[in-house]
Amino acid sequence: MKKSLKIPQFVENFMDVFRKNGYKIFVVGGAVRDLLLDRSTQNWDFTTNAKPDEIQGFFDKSIYNNDFGTVVIPIQNTATSKIKFIFEVTPFRKESSYDDFRHPTHIEWAQTIEEDLQRRDFTINALAYDGKHLIDISESQHDIEKKIIRAVGDPDQRFKEDALRLMRAIRFASELEFLIEEKTHKAIAHNAHLIQNISWERIREEFIKILSSDHPAEGIIFLKQTGLLKFILPELEACFSIEQKSPKRHHIYDVGTHSIETLRHTPTKDPITRFAALLHDIGKVETVQKDKQTGVITFHDHEIIGAKKAEGVAYRFRLSRKQKEKLVTLVHRHMFSVQEKQTDKAIRRFIRTVGTENLQDVLDLRTGDRIGSGSQPTSWRTELFKKRLIEVQKKPFTVHDLKITGNDVMKTLGLPPGPKIGEILEQLFEKVADGTLKNEKKILLEELSKNEK
Numbered sequence: 001m002k003k004s005l006k007i008p009q010f011v012e013n014f015m016d017v018f019r020k021n022g023y024k025i026f027v028v029g030g031a032v033r034d035l036l037l038d039r040s041t042q043n044w045d046f047t048t049n050a051k052p053d054e055i056q057g058f059f060d061k062s063i064y065n066n067d068f069g070t071v072v073i074p075i076q077n078t079a080t081s082k083i084k085f086i087f088e089v090t091p092f093r094k095e096s097s098y099d100d101f102r103h104p105t106h107i108e109w110a111q112t113i114e115e116d117l118q119r120r121d122f123t124i125n126a127l128a129y130d131g132k133h134l135i136d137i138s139e140s141q142h143d144i145e146k147k148i149i150r151a152v153g154d155p156d157q158r159f160k161e162d163a164l165r166l167m168r169a170i171r172f173a174s175e176l177e178f179l180i181e182e183k184t185h186k187a188i189a190h191n192a193h194l195i196q197n198i199s200w201e202r203i204r205e206e207f208i209k210i211l212s213s214d215h216p217a218e219g220i221i222f223l224k225q226t227g228l229l230k231f232i233l234p235e236l237e238a239c240f241s242i243e244q245k246s247p248k249r250h251h252i253y254d255v256g257t258h259s260i261e262t263l264r265h266t267p268t269k270d271p272i273t274r275f276a277a278l279l280h281d282i283g284k285v286e287t288v289q290k291d292k293q294t295g296v297i298t299f300h301d302h303e304i305i306g307a308k309k310a311e312g313v314a315y316r317f318r319l320s321r322k323q324k325e326k327l328v329t330l331v332h333r334h335m336f337s338v339q340e341k342q343t344d345k346a347i348r349r350f351i352r353t354v355g356t357e358n359l360q361d362v363l364d365l366r367t368g369d370r371i372g373s374g375s376q377p378t379s380w381r382t383e384l385f386k387k388r389l390i391e392v393q394k395k396p397f398t399v400h401d402l403k404i405t406g407n408d409v410m411k412t413l414g415l416p417p418g419p420k421i422g423e424i425l426e427q428l429f430e431k432v433a434d435g436t437l438k439n440e441k442k443i444l445l446e447e448l449s450k451n452e453k
């Protein structure tokens with residue numbers, strides 16, 4: 001693979017600081033890989049023979065991370081002056097002893113770049129570039145060309161040192177559209193259980209990266225094949241034993257396969273919507289029932305059980321409150337009806353329960369769900385429903401949408417039934433419609449009492 005690698009000027013300028021001070025400096029890891037693959041890079045990592053305190057001396061602003069020996073330096077790209085980059089510089093390091101499958105017991109500096117490359121996880125990440133020469137000690141360029149993910153050195157040992165690498169291999173495969181080399185793949189399967197030593201925050205980071213990649217469904221298939229899935233998402237693993245092919249039903253796949261196919265076909269890049277697509281049917285495990293006579297399989301209320309389970313997953317993955325709410329809502333509401341006979345009021349209620357911010361996502365999930373069960377992407381009913389969603393949101397609210405009723409008016413003001421009640425409601429409605437009053441029960445009741453005085 002002969003290619004000239006173009007380092008942007010602001011990165012060259014940064015490297016010059018080290019060169020001028022008499023040190024070696026290399027771009028390493030993902031950035032070199034991305035340069036070779038012509039992918040854009042946000043994340044620049046460097047390695048040098050300068051030590052942390054020396055590196056810190058070169059720059060006004062920097063932070064030292066003790067755990068990894070990394071100095072973090074914020075850099076402004078002067079060409080596109082608004083973009084800020086976080087450059088990470090780590091002095092040449094050796095692989096040191098690991099005693100808990102995740103942290104090196106202590107950091108040891110290395111003398112040479114070659115030693116440093118030896119400690120890196122995969123060959124595709126074990127390249128260094130000083131602006132002129134590419135240092136390749138593990139046939140990295142060959143593997144990049146052949147699109148192969150291969151552990152540097154003995155895969156079994158490398159996964160035992162740091163079990164997060166099990167997921168990183170799969171993450172790179174789904175991001176880059178690479179395959180995992182056989183020995184490395186076997187070693188992932190063999191060591192899958194070690195993932196239990198890794199914190200859920202770190203697992204979540206890699207998992208969300210898999211979901212956000214160009215090939216999330218392939219990522220989940222890798223997790224399943226290697227046996228990692230049962231440790232990370234046992235709720236989904238259980239779905240693969242639930243059959244749903246039965247008379248009068250359109251399903252062709254078991255629930256697990258259907259979930260992956262739904263993820264594959266949900267037309268969004270949003271990782272939480274993708275997560276919901278993957279989990280939308282997890283409630284089927286507990287609710288499956290087969291009619292003895294007809295053989296028909298049903299899953300009553302699976303979306304309610306599923307929402308509860310999704311909440312558990314969100315908690316375990318330490319999702320933010322907002323992410324959790326979205327995940328749970330999408331799983332809970334994925335069974336929404338597109339029946340053409342629904343009233344405007346019913347459609348409004350649907351919009352309220354899903355939330356306008358999740359409306360497109362729940363529709364996307366429906367598209368994925370349909371294709372993922374072997375149906376057409378949409379139906380005339382679905383299209384009609386989408387039109388009505390838009391129309392209903394455009395239409396002004398009517399007096400019937402007020403959060404109080406005639407009964408509330410009569411009770412609050414002590415009035416008997418009659419045309420007066422309607423008039424009062426109309427007056428309130430005017431104010432809500434023109435935005436001077438909020439459509440909230442408490443506020444509307446207060447307004448009523450105010451006018452009474």
Ligand code: ATP
Nearest residue numbers: 028029030031043045119120121125126162164165
């Ligand atoms: P990206 O930035 O796209 O996530 P990357 O390859 O740069 O990909 P980082 O997590 O930024 O990945 O790490 C930078 C480099 O540090 C990697 O390319 C790899 O060489 C090394 N590295 C990171 N994590 C590990 C690890 N757990 N074990 C061994 N080497 C690692």
Ligand code: MG
Nearest residue numbers: 029030043045
């Ligand atoms: Mg990186």
